[in-house]
Amino acid sequence: MPNQVVQLKHIGNVTFSKNRRSKNIKLSIKPDKSILVSYPFYVSEKEVLNFVWKNEAWILQQKAKMETRKTRINPEEEMKTKFYQVQFLKADENRVSRKGKLIRIMLADFESEASTAFAEKCLTEVYRFEAKQLLPGRLAELAQHHGFSYNKVTIRDNRRNWGSCSSSNNISLNLQMMKLPDGLIDYILLHELVHTEIKNHGPKFWERLNGITGKRAKELAGEIRKYSTYTL
Structure with a gap:
């Protein structure tokens, strides 16, 4: 088997x-x-x-x-990402266009799996771009502020967790974080930074994380679970 x-x-x-x-x-x-x-x-x-x-x-x-x-999209629906305004429009075929800060995702059929997959792919590329622009700089800022150090940072479309920290202190971050409020993004970044010092989720880990989140670590972890089954 x-x-x-x-x-x-x-x-x-x-x-x-x-x-x-x-x-x-x-x-x-x-x-x-x-x-x-x-x-x-x-x-x-x-x-x-x-x-x-x-x-x-x-x-x-x-x-x-x-x-x-699961992403459900309706004709004429709009959404805002960190950088862009995204519109979903009915069209004769699936296509996408961008003009300045406006992205138009045009779908032939709002009910079909193919159109939904196309829309998801377009949004993923938007999140990938935004993640690369925002996350490394914010991670460096938080690390400097709280006295952490790490090696490399990578951005991936990870389907299992929001982030991870290797034994060599290389941090991997999920581009899907761009869907989250800024406060929860910071929590994930801090979570991984604490892992550069403590490689497990024992009492010392949560004590350290509570110390830099105002004793809100468990509360913030609970808020993140409302968005996805991804782990930390």
């Missing part, structure tokens, strides 16, 4: 993958609502399946959350 996709009733597609580095069974949900299960070589297929079924309620709950957060 390693690296095999299995259709499970009520749950959907589940990809099972054996991993030599895994010490436990890990379950995650992709943006398309399929499930990825990574597990150690010494765990039996029966144990893995039982683990999935045991977590069926949680899986369905997370998939339902993803569905409610």
